[in-house]
Amino acid sequence: MAEPVLSIRGLRKSFGALTATDDVTLELRRGEIHALIGPNGAGKSTLIKQIVGELRQDAGEIRLRGEEISALPAEARARKGLARSFQVSSLASEYTVLQNVVLAVTGAQGRAFGFLRPALSDPSLTGPARRALARVGLGAREGVRAADLSHGERRSLEVAMALALEPAAFLLDEPMAGMGPEGSARLTELLSGLRSEAPILLVEHDMDAVFALADRITVLVYGAVIATGSVAEIRAHPEVRRAYLGEEE
Amino acid sequence: MIREPVLNALILAALLLVPLGALAMDEPFLITLATKVAIFALAGVGLNIALGLGGMVSFGHAAFFGLGGYATGVLASHALNYDPLMTEPFQIEGTTQMLVHWPVALLLSGLAALAIGALSLRTSGIFFIMITLAFAQMIFYFAISWPAYGGEDGLSIYVRSEFPGLNTLDPIQFFAIAFALLALALGFSSLIARSRFGLALQGARQNEARLRATGIGPYRIRLVAFVISGMITGLAGALFADLNRFVSPAMLSWQTSGEIIVFVILGGVGRLFGPVAGAGLYILLEHNLGGLTEYWKLPFGFLLLAVVLFARGGLIGLLAGEKRDG
Known part of the structure; x- marks a missing residue:
């Protein structure tokens, strides 16, 4: 087996x-x-x-x-x-939906020490992030602050961030x-x-x-x-x- | 409400136009005040990376400010006394060149920030505040008790350090140097805030567990930010020593740490131009209220209280509204 x-x-x-x-x-x-x-x-x-x-x-x-x-x-x-979602939604609440997922992609790539290029204009970050958001149905909400999401949307964002990690x-x-x-x-x-x-x-x-x-x-x-x-x-x-x-x- | 980039441009323009106007009206003292604003703002820009972006309330940034100051003071005093800095195992001469002082100040304050940060960042909250304070106080007392460089009396720099192609003794030219460094630091700070690193750093402030869950360890991120933060404040210290042509342990004192925090809070924590607005307001009040009464810090205290209670975004928040990302 x-x-x-x-x-x-x-x-x-x-x-x-x-x-x-x-x-x-x-x-x-x-x-x-x-x-x-x-x-x-x-x-x-x-x-x-x-x-x-x-x-x-x-x-x-x-x-x-x-x-x-x-x-x-x-x-x-x-x-x-190992990708986890939290029992109680645990997001970077000042960040937008997209920023949250871009953060997860950054972690997945293992390259958090980039200082000069804006993260949100880096397609290698925003591309996978947007794909993950589309899969959970949050594609149209990427510019909304996480703090302003409904409860259900927050749960979906949790899942999107787990997806973005492309985990084992x-x-x-x-x-x-x-x-x-x-x-x-x-x-x-x-x-x-x-x-x-x-x-x-x-x-x-x-x-x-x-x-x-x-x-x-x-x-x-x-x-x-x-x-x-x-x-x-x-x-x-x-x-x-x-x-x-x-x-x- | 003004859009924040517009407000920032206005603040920068004001900081540039005041000394130019003062030059036209032959008011060198105003130029010196503006230079002081630029240097304090630079120190604040440094702290703002730790405090504003990273949420690390450092009560010890005077250590970096003072170390930067002593880098300039020590190098310059050796050069002016024709006394080599060291002779064994090889000879190092002092120098009056800012272009040497600055890298030394950056290196020294960076190393200090690395050591202090590496230990302090194992704690958080009130303990972090107290430990950064304790380290700064250690360096303060060391400076007081080390007679080689003036001890408690401080160290005079008889002639302001030199910059190739400029006459640094001319107030407006020295202002230009301080202003250019401030502009560079602001540009760098703005890049950092939007970069991957900045995203992770601000993520660590908002939700540490979330950052870990994405595979990013907050400790290293914070430590690097703390070092960058300390270096920028150290550079400001090097300029401050040249502005006053004098370095003393007062630059290392906890009051100095407090003042740098005040610049950031007054202007707006985590706002790019917060420290510039804060330092400007501080100097303005110190100059005007300080002219009326020796006890100007009392009304100033009430103002600070009002900002903390009612205007969390500081001056920038008051004028430009809540912070918008991306």
Whole structure:
């Protein structure tokens, strides 16, 4: 079998007596959307933070394309090809939509030390940035300040910035949160096509989206993985139904 | 509201026309005041790269201003005393050439900014402010206690340094030098602000986590900006020493750091011409209010308070409105 793009083994993280991540092992394979679900407080965000490098794990390893990355700072992991979107939109709010994405392209090119040429008149930056914006449907909004965007547009901009990084793997933390049904549907379609470019680890509360998109699902409860499997397997899993879906049939 | 580029052009024109008018009316003191504005503005342009673009509130830029001043003072005093700067392992003579003073000032303040920045930038917020202040104070006390170059009394430069083809003792010609350097620094600053580097630097100010997520480490970006910032302020210091023909530890004092911050805040933080407007207003008030009362800093304090409370964009923001990017 092909090597997984992102591989997490035996990851542990505690905050005092609270075990936020309890021996989590997870694989993100080529071409898949892997949904990470779990009730509030299950440790999804803590797990994502360890993968992107915002938090350091207590034990375990994180490999991206076979390479151990868990000692690297967040920016180095991003350069290795890990693109994340934030759970709460995190943008350069004084910048326009285009400037935000140009910033991401600058990072992707690894060349932030250009001093003389205006970034916005450099087609090697604006070209990929505009393509990413067009894909998320923000093409007509490139001159608007990020602070003036609607909530849904901000979520889309997050995704556009991840796209602009042309990463090896996407980590999308609730990309649909708070989006209207129309935006949600559009994003679902986009993500569905995206998996052939790079696999997606998707944290999402919208179960319709998860069941529509995911190839595999991992269920996290109290920091531990209680099940991993296909959509059908997870739907049928008794423990999952009890712990998470809350059904009592 | 005036469009910001128009306002900038007006400010630059005013700074150029005042000394020219003073020349026509034979008012050399006004020319000297305008030169002072240009030099303070240059110091502010330097700080504005760290403070305005990068959000790094440095309370230690007097260190770079003073080091630039001492670069000029030390080199010139050796030259004027026919006393080599060093003899072992090889002989280095002093010089009265600005074209040598400036690179030395740039190098010295750049190295100091590299060392101070490398340590200070590991912190942020109030700690960054305090650590930059502490470093500047260290250099201040070093200058006071080192007798070789005048210690507390400072160091006189008997003859203003030379520039090829110009008579620097003529106030208007010295003004021209200061004005040209200010214009260059403003041009450079404007390029930087719109470049990839400037985009990343201002991105680091707005949202550090976002910058990391795009693969850009904020530390190196900020450090480079801090060094550029310190160098420009250091260059201003070299000119200031020549303006006064005198260098003293006062240039290194925390009051000087505060004044440079005031130029930037008064004119508009992060606005290209903010430091020029701020330094101009400061000198104008110092000259006029200072003529009325020794305690002119009291009303000045209220003005500064009003700017901070009601006009965050400073003078530029008041006249040109909110900052527009791109």
